[in-house]
Amino acid sequence: MNGFFDIPSDLQHSYPGLISWHMQEALIPVLVGLLLALPIGLLCVRFNWVYAPVLWVTTVLYAIPSLAFFVVLIDYTGLSRLTVMIPLSLYSLVILVPSVVDGVRSVPEETNAAAAAMGIGLVRRYFQVQLPIAVPAITAGLRVATASSISLVSVGALIGNQGALGNLLTTAMLYHRPVLAVNSVVTTAVLAVVVDALLVLLRRVLTPWQPPSARRAGRGRATTAGAARTPESVS
Amino acid sequence: MNVLEFIRSFFSDGSHWHGYDGIPQRVWEHVQYSASALAIATAIGLPVGLVTGHTGRGGNALAFVSSAARALPTFGLLVLMFVWLGIGITPVMIPLVVLAIPPVLITTYEAVRNVDPSPVDAARGMGMPEGKILLQVEVPAALPLILSGLRSAAIQIVSTATIAAYVSLGGVGRYIVDGLYQRNYEKVVGGATLTAVLALLVLVLFWAVARVAVSPGVRRRRTA
Numbered sequence: 001m002n003g004f005f006d007i008p009s010d011l012q013h014s015y016p017g018l019i020s021w022h023m024q025e026a027l028i029p030v031l032v033g034l035l036l037a038l039p040i041g042l043l044c045v046r047f048n049w050v051y052a053p054v055l056w057v058t059t060v061l062y063a064i065p066s067l068a069f070f071v072v073l074i075d076y077t078g079l080s081r082l083t084v085m086i087p088l089s090l091y092s093l094v095i096l097v098p099s100v101v102d103g104v105r106s107v108p109e110e111t112n113a114a115a116a117a118m119g120i121g122l123v124r125r126y127f128q129v130q131l132p133i134a135v136p137a138i139t140a141g142l143r144v145a146t147a148s149s150i151s152l153v154s155v156g157a158l159i160g161n162q163g164a165l166g167n168l169l170t171t172a173m174l175y176h177r178p179v180l181a182v183n184s185v186v187t188t189a190v191l192a193v194v195v196d197a198l199l200v201l202l203r204r205v206l207t208p209w210q211p212p213s214a215r216r217a218g219r220g221r222a223t224t225a226g227a228a229r230t231p232e233s234v235s
Numbered sequence: 236m237n238v239l240e241f242i243r244s245f246f247s248d249g250s251h252w253h254g255y256d257g258i259p260q261r262v263w264e265h266v267q268y269s270a271s272a273l274a275i276a277t278a279i280g281l282p283v284g285l286v287t288g289h290t291g292r293g294g295n296a297l298a299f300v301s302s303a304a305r306a307l308p309t310f311g312l313l314v315l316m317f318v319w320l321g322i323g324i325t326p327v328m329i330p331l332v333v334l335a336i337p338p339v340l341i342t343t344y345e346a347v348r349n350v351d352p353s354p355v356d357a358a359r360g361m362g363m364p365e366g367k368i369l370l371q372v373e374v375p376a377a378l379p380l381i382l383s384g385l386r387s388a389a390i391q392i393v394s395t396a397t398i399a400a401y402v403s404l405g406g407v408g409r410y411i412v413d414g415l416y417q418r419n420y421e422k423v424v425g426g427a428t429l430t431a432v433l434a435l436l437v438l439v440l441f442w443a444v445a446r447v448a449v450s451p452g453v454r455r456r457r458t459a
Contacts (some may be wrong), residue, residue: 068428151305
């Protein structure tokens with residue numbers, strides 16, 4: 001592994017620089033996707049008939065390949081980070097909307113009735129009662145979204161070196177230095193695993209009422225029926 | 236010129252319709268890559284998902300395997316395999332299969348696990364052997380979800396198979412990668428459109444398969 005961390009100077013970034021660039025390009029879109037998914041989820045929960053068309057639109061959006069999406073956007077946003085981040089936001093949105101909706105729908109009816117009886121309005125109930133209960137389902141979606149986002153940033157290397165760690169891959173081909181490709185893959189995978197672990201930690205912090213043992217036992221039907229379906233099935 | 240204009244001029248150009256770089260040839264290559272990758276991923280993921288879902292064991296191991304597979308960057312893996320193995324179909328198949336296994340595996344596992352236990356217990360009470368319970372009771376009930384996992388894997392494969400062109404193979408990604416280097420925007424947009432159309436066809440195909448394969452009783456209960 002000689003020269004593992006020797007980054008060719010034409011990338012104009014150090015190794016830590018590439019990592020922080022990669023994280024920005026991957027995580028800001030997930031955040032944007034989440035911020036968009038919350039109000040859309042509210043609409044889908046409130047008006048049931050909205051959900052089916054929303055699912056269709058997002059499924060079709062997800063079918064557009066990232067490379068094609070990047071390339072088409074070049075005409076509008078140029079060879080910039082934005083060109084990579086817009087498609088990634090949409091992909092995150094596609095993954096997150098079903099997790100939010102299924103998570104909120106799995107909230108027990110008694111809980112909703114109790115909130116209504118306490119005079120909590122619709123929007124406040126959504127944010128203060130339903131969303132906290134839906135946290136496990138939403139983090140399940142977030143884990144899929146961040147993993148795919150971190151992986152897809154690399155494809156940005158094909159449109160004028162906008163791929164952060166992915167740029168190492170194109171350089172590896174250019175200078176025929178496989179070690180750079182190994183570096184890129186290993187670093188990206190480690191980043192994905194670390195972010196995944198942080199999300200699991202976040203869920204534990206946000207759902208203190210779930211004791212660790214019950215969580216494992218709770219992987220049965222009632223708790224995960226919605227959550228399990230979300231991340232993979234709809235996208 | 237907007238995107239629609241590009242699409243129109245790409246598809247109305249007669250030279251795009253025949254020869255080794257013609258649309259039929261490229262689409263056929265793309266379908267071949269995607270179908271083989273999906274077949275391999277299904278051959279690995281489906282049996283494992285069915286058995287673990289039936290016994291209810293190994294859920295944590297599956298979750299670990301699938302998050303590890305998800306963490307591997309597809310494009311990175313492609314380039315790495317290409318640098319190591321050289322030109323060929325294997326460097327393309329490995330990343331595509333790694334990409335497709337988590338959705339197939341996890342969805343199948345969860346689908347079989349979440350089948351209503353009462354018909355399963357009834358079948359067991361009537362003396363049905365475990366293998367038959369899995370294939371004749373659990374699989375039909377879990378089929379809609381299993382198919383949705385396969386569908387999501389297929390869509391991801393079809394849209395990701397475009398990057399095969401970057402390591403000198405064919406497929407409709409050829410138009411995107413070549414167009415990018417030739418600064419031929421029309422070609423790029425054409426390739427992108429073809430990929431999106433293929434992905435939509437996958438959606439339609441799976442919808443049709445679900446209509447035919449899913450038992451009417453299961454379908455009715457899901458819509459109710």
